[in-house]
Amino acid sequence: MKLLVCALETSSNIHLKELKKHLNDDIELLGVFDKELGNPLYDLTHLAIMGFIDAIKKIKFFFQLRDELVELAKSCDKVLLMDSSGFNLPLAKKLKQKYPNKEIIYYILPQAWAWKKNRVEKLEKYCTKLCSIIPFEKDMYKDQNKIKYVGHPLLDEITEYKTSLNKSNKIIYMPGSRKTEIVNHMEVFRELTKRIQDKEHILIIPSKFDKEYIANTYGDLSNFKISNNAPQVLKEAEFGFICSGTATLEASIVGTPFVMSYVAKKLDYFIGKKFVKLPYIGLANIFFHNIGEKPIHKEYFQEDVNVNNLFNEYKNMNRDNYLSNSKTLREYLKFGSSKNVADIIQN
Numbered sequence: 001m002k003l004l005v006c007a008l009e010t011s012s013n014i015h016l017k018e019l020k021k022h023l024n025d026d027i028e029l030l031g032v033f034d035k036e037l038g039n040p041l042y043d044l045t046h047l048a049i050m051g052f053i054d055a056i057k058k059i060k061f062f063f064q065l066r067d068e069l070v071e072l073a074k075s076c077d078k079v080l081l082m083d084s085s086g087f088n089l090p091l092a093k094k095l096k097q098k099y100p101n102k103e104i105i106y107y108i109l110p111q112a113w114a115w116k117k118n119r120v121e122k123l124e125k126y127c128t129k130l131c132s133i134i135p136f137e138k139d140m141y142k143d144q145n146k147i148k149y150v151g152h153p154l155l156d157e158i159t160e161y162k163t164s165l166n167k168s169n170k171i172i173y174m175p176g177s178r179k180t181e182i183v184n185h186m187e188v189f190r191e192l193t194k195r196i197q198d199k200e201h202i203l204i205i206p207s208k209f210d211k212e213y214i215a216n217t218y219g220d221l222s223n224f225k226i227s228n229n230a231p232q233v234l235k236e237a238e239f240g241f242i243c244s245g246t247a248t249l250e251a252s253i254v255g256t257p258f259v260m261s262y263v264a265k266k267l268d269y270f271i272g273k274k275f276v277k278l279p280y281i282g283l284a285n286i287f288f289h290n291i292g293e294k295p296i297h298k299e300y301f302q303e304d305v306n307v308n309n310l311f312n313e314y315k316n317m318n319r320d321n322y323l324s325n326s327k328t329l330r331e332y333l334k335f336g337s338s339k340n341v342a343d344i345i346q347n
Contacts (some may be wrong), residue, residue: 003345004076005031006069006091011246012082012108013037015153015338019107022342030072032065041068062087070094078103078345081127085110085119092126107131107341108153131341135332136290148344151337154246154253155330160235162255162326165319168238171196172256173203174230175218176243182217184263184305185243191307192241193223196314202237204230239314244281244299252284252296253333255326259298259313261305284329291332296325 001024007016013034020029020037029038042065066087073079073095079102081088092104106127110119111134120140123130130147132138141147173192175185193201203224205214214221227233234240234251240258242248251258260282280286285295298313 001027001078001346002076003027003029004069004073004079005029005033005082006080006084006088007031007033007082008084008087009082010034012084014157015108016082018153018156018338019341022339024346027346030076031069041065041072066091066094070098073099073102076102078105080345081106083108083110089119089122089126093122096126103128105129105131105341105345107150108133109137129344131337131344133337135287135334148340149334150340150344151335152333153337154250155333155335156338158231158250158253161253161330162235162323165257165323166238168236169198170200170202170233170237172230172233172237172240172242172258173201173224174240174242174247175203176245177206179217180264181243181262185261186219188261188305188307188310189241190220190223192310192314195307195311200225202227202233204228204233239317241310241314246283248297249283252282252326252329255323257297257317257319257322259300259310259317261300261310263302263305287329287332288325293325293328296322296329 003023005016007013016033016037029040031040032042033040035043069091079092079095081092081104088106089110092106095102095104104127106123106129109123109130109132117140124141124143124146128146130141131150132147133150133152135149138144138147138149173189175182175189189203201224203218203221203226205218205226205228207228209217230247231250234247234254234256237256240251240256242251242258242260244260244262248258248260262281278286279289280295280299281301282295282297282299284297285299288294288296298317300309
């Protein structure tokens with residue numbers, strides 16, 4: 001079987017790597033994905049977009065890429081689209097128009113439950129099968145035979161969990177990967193290293209950043225030990241200070257106590273608050289809210305992201321309660337996402 005794949009995000013390719021373990025050896029991947037998984041049309045590093053201006057510059061290229069993928073689909077038996085709805089939804093429309101009978105599978109659906117709910121109708125119209133990783137997401141769709149909750153992929157990738165509260169003396173700091181996030185967090189994080197004595201302070205810096213970028217963006221790093229291995233440090237750490245994102249869900253699943261923070265540009269935050277009507281931003285908290293439970297971790301935003309608030313949460317968080325909630329979260333999300341999606345592709 002030839003499978004056309006469009007996985008533009010780094011996170012999507014982590015999930016695709018797990019998925020590939022469950023696919024038969026005779027399935028050939030074609031399209032856009034990490035070069036470690038085969039022979040893609042383009043290396044992912046050429047597709048990265050940093051900001052609005054960069055996106056404008058690459059519009060022509062992405063139209064070309066879409067047309068190339070539509071043409072490539074002619075020789076493929078099925079299509080697998082992963083995340084990246086800004087590109088993959090228009091691609092799905094083109095594929096459906098040209099190949100009305102070809103099976104189009106969408107894995108890692110756009111978060112229509114957060115905003116842009118009109119995407120639900122488009123997904124049902126253009127795609128054959130929808131693989132959901134959010135338990136309550138299924139309820140938004142009219143055609144219940146088209147969508148299936150397959151489990152959350154992080155539970156395939158995270159195999160070790162905390163069963164007790166360890167005193168490793170390691171504190172993990174994750175200020176995000178975008179320049180604005182990093183700059184807005186680092187001064188607070190530096191002050192925290194001074195408040196929290198006799199600990200090993202480990203700062204996670206993505207391996208893709210070069211020395212010049214790190215020096216210009218992060219500032220003084222003398223109080224930190226630097227690591228690129230976030231999953232390993234998360235398992236070892238006794239507490240974390242984490243900027244909002246997938247890392248907060250990963251920490252919640254692993255069972256590492258942490259406090260979430262987010263500082264955006266004022267205009268971006270205003271727009272986000274206007275269009276995204278959710279009681280929480282952390283995914284684990286959103287899940288818990290959906291089942292009628294209190295949030296699993298604390299969230300701080302904008303001016304509230306300060307040394308006193310974060311330090312107080314470090315000192316006063318109910319860690320036993322958090323560890324129990326972490327187990328509840330794993331049971332709620334369930335296991336087997338990669339195998340379930342592989343079965344859908346191969347049947």
